[in-house]
Amino acid sequence: TDESDWDISEFTELGDEGSAVAVPVVAIVGRPNVGKSSLVNRILGRREAVVEDIPGVTRDRVSYDASWAGRRFMVQDTGGWEPDAKGMAQSVARQAEVAMKTADAIVLVVDATVGATTTDEAVAKVLRRSKTPVLLAANKVDDERIESEAAALWSLGLGEPYSVSAAHGRGTGDLLDKILEALPETPRETTLTGGPRRVALVGKPNVGKSSLMNKLTGEDRAVVDNVAGTTVDPVDELVELGGKIWNFVDTAGLRKKVQQSSGHEFYASLRTRSAIEAAEVSVLLIDASEPITEQDQRVLTMIIDAGRALVIAFNKWDLVDEDRRMQLEKEVDRDLSRVPWARKVNISAHTGRAVQRLVPALETSLASWDKRVSTGQLNTWLKAVIAETPPPMRGGRLPRVLFATQAATRPPTFVFFTTGFLEAGYRRFLERKLREEFNFDGSPVKVNVRVRE
Ligand code: GDP
Numbered sequence: 001t002d003e004s005d006w007d008i009s010e011f012t013e014l015g016d017e018g019s020a021v022a023v024p025v026v027a028i029v030g031r032p033n034v035g036k037s038s039l040v041n042r043i044l045g046r047r048e049a050v051v052e053d054i055p056g057v058t059r060d061r062v063s064y065d066a067s068w069a070g071r072r073f074m075v076q077d078t079g080g081w082e083p084d085a086k087g088m089a090q091s092v093a094r095q096a097e098v099a100m101k102t103a104d105a106i107v108l109v110v111d112a113t114v115g116a117t118t119t120d121e122a123v124a125k126v127l128r129r130s131k132t133p134v135l136l137a138a139n140k141v142d143d144e145r146i147e148s149e150a151a152a153l154w155s156l157g158l159g160e161p162y163s164v165s166a167a168h169g170r171g172t173g174d175l176l177d178k179i180l181e182a183l184p185e186t187p188r189e190t191t192l193t194g195g196p197r198r199v200a201l202v203g204k205p206n207v208g209k210s211s212l213m214n215k216l217t218g219e220d221r222a223v224v225d226n227v228a229g230t231t232v233d234p235v236d237e238l239v240e241l242g243g244k245i246w247n248f249v250d251t252a253g254l255r256k257k258v259q260q261s262s263g264h265e266f267y268a269s270l271r272t273r274s275a276i277e278a279a280e281v282s283v284l285l286i287d288a289s290e291p292i293t294e295q296d297q298r299v300l301t302m303i304i305d306a307g308r309a310l311v312i313a314f315n316k317w318d319l320v321d322e323d324r325r326m327q328l329e330k331e332v333d334r335d336l337s338r339v340p341w342a343r344k345v346n347i348s349a350h351t352g353r354a355v356q357r358l359v360p361a362l363e364t365s366l367a368s369w370d371k372r373v374s375t376g377q378l379n380t381w382l383k384a385v386i387a388e389t390p391p392p393m394r395g396g397r398l399p400r401v402l403f404a405t406q407a408a409t410r411p412p413t414f415v416f417f418t419t420g421f422l423e424a425g426y427r428r429f430l431e432r433k434l435r436e437e438f439n440f441d442g443s444p445v446k447v448n449v450r451v452r453e
Pocket of ligand 1: 204205206208210254315316317319349350351
């Protein structure tokens with residue numbers, strides 16, 4: 001057998017022109033326990049629970065492939081893990097903000113048996129100014145008797161509440177029809193191309209994010225931080241750097257420190273996560289004057305898991321002497337070995353040293369993140385690589401790699417079609433070779449394998 005009898009009809013959407021990339025995104029938002037996960041499961045058409053909402057636990061995956069009436073889309077489950085009622089409104093409001101920036105349609109899920117809570121109202125207030133279409137799902141309407149409770153949710157000002165029972169499947173088909181109607185022809189990912197690139201400044205507390213933001217904007221303005229999710233701006237700021245306009249996302253927390261007496265870490269982490277997701281590229285600040293910490297690693301993991309482009313900025317360089325510099329080099333080799341491809345810049349937000357050097361690093365990383373390799377080029381490369389280093393035997397058989405295609409950009413995602421399992425070591429080898437050949441500096445690269453049945 002060879003690649004000619006491999007049936008790729010199923011993957012015809014994976015052309016060279018990027019049609020596969022543009023799948024619309026539907027975000028599901030709402031407070032905990034309203035049944036978001038059940039609704040996501042319904043939409044995906046499966047029974048097993050998606051990862052449960054566990055406080056403080058970072059999820060690997062928040063997006064799932066779905067289809068309805070022959071149309072493909074992604075379902076983004078925004079989660080909702082909240083310790084206390086006051087913080088909850090704020091955090092659900094932040095989910096809504098991220099959704100407004102990243103999704104093509106938003107579904108706010110409300111528990112009809114409970115009615116509109118103050119949290120629901122706060123989120124609805126945010127969503128009422130959304131340019132992204134918003135649908136209101138009144139969940140837990142298990143039978144007609146609860147319909148009137150659902151109708152009461154008109155009060156949220158988000159139009160007609162669609163009654164559903166995620167648990168029993170009641171009304172979910174109708175909701176899906178409405179979702180499809182609301183989705184734009186052209187998903188956001190393509191419509192946004194050409195606008196200012198979205199950048200997040202992230203890193204552990206006191207690493208210098210606010211100082212850098214001030215240095216970049218050349219001003220020291222404080223922004224009023226609003227109470228518990230009632231109002232949420234200003235969240236993004238447009239900044240001119242290197243002759244271009246950049247959109248720094250989620251800067252509210254950098255402008256005025258959010259003082260949380262309890263759960264500070266938790267909020268910091270939630271904020272970081274939402275900033276990363278709202279951005280295309282993250283600048284991870286690391287304090288160069290101190291050892292690299294576990295907290296730095298956690299933020300790095302969030303960026304990689306989110307599949308965003310990355311620039312590492314070693315800040316407080318003004319405090320670094322020769323000894324520390326040597327030590328830092330060792331730490332980088334040891335602790336940042338999983339991102340040898342990351343662009344690194346040494347800066348001082350305090351003195352302004354080299355902050356302009358962030359610009360070429362951001363540009364390189366985004367170019368890699370956007371990069372598309374043609375199927376022809378990819379397979380020419382693949383043949384040569386396999387001829388030189390075939391995959392190792394498995395169970396006495398040599399798995400054959402038949403064909404490869406780049407299924408997506410942002411980040412570059414490759415699919416290898418094979419006759420057998422490729423072990424992790426060989427997948428990493430392929431990624432390394434891909435990087436050597438096509439250069440994806442500054443961007444994560446995903447390597448997926450489809451085994452032929
Ligand atoms: P954030 O929590 O990440 O926003 O950190 P801040 O910007 O509030 O900075 C925390 C502290 O580090 C402040 O006292 C800053 O003045 C200081 N700082 C930030 N950047 C630098 C730097 O490049 N050099 C030095 N020496 N101090 C810095």
